[in-house]
Structures are given as C-alpha cells and as structure tokens.
Amino acid sequence: MKRLACRDVGLDCDYVILGDSNEEVTAKAFKHAWEAHAISAEEMTSDMKTSINENIVATE
Numbered sequence: 001m002k003r004l005a006c007r008d009v010g011l012d013c014d015y016v017i018l019g020d021s022n023e024e025v026t027a028k029a030f031k032h033a034w035e036a037h038a039i040s041a042e043e044m045t046s047d048m049k050t051s052i053n054e055n056i057v058a059t060e
C-alpha cells in the first residue's frame with residue numbers, strides 16, 4: 001500500500017489517502033483536492049503536483 005497525507009502537500013487537513021500504487025494515490029489526491037479543497041487539476045500548481053509525488057510513502 002501507498003499513503004499520502006494531505007497535510008504533507010501543504011494543506012491544513014488531516015485526510016490521508018491510501019492506494020495500491022502511486023498512480024492510484026495521485027488520482028485520489030486530485031479527486032480529494034477538488035472535493036475537499038475546491039482545487040481543480042488545472043488550478044494545481046506544479047509545486048503542489050511535485051509535492052504529491054514526493055510525499056507518497058510505502059506503508060504496510
């Protein structure tokens with residue numbers, strides 16, 4: 001499993017995204033950003049996208 005804490009991307013949020021692959025976590029992160037923070041994929045800065053990729057960690 002892979003996990004990503006929304007907080008690590010720079011948002012004041014306790015949501016943690018889990019997925020089987022980086023691609024799945026990234027897709028869910030984009031969905032969460034839109035649903036919870038009203039940030040669309042088009043509005044997302046490249047820094048934020050980089051931060052998503054860098055903060056995905058492997059978990060048990």
Ligand SMILES: [Zn+2]
Nearest residue numbers: 006013015036
């Ligand atoms: Zn969030």
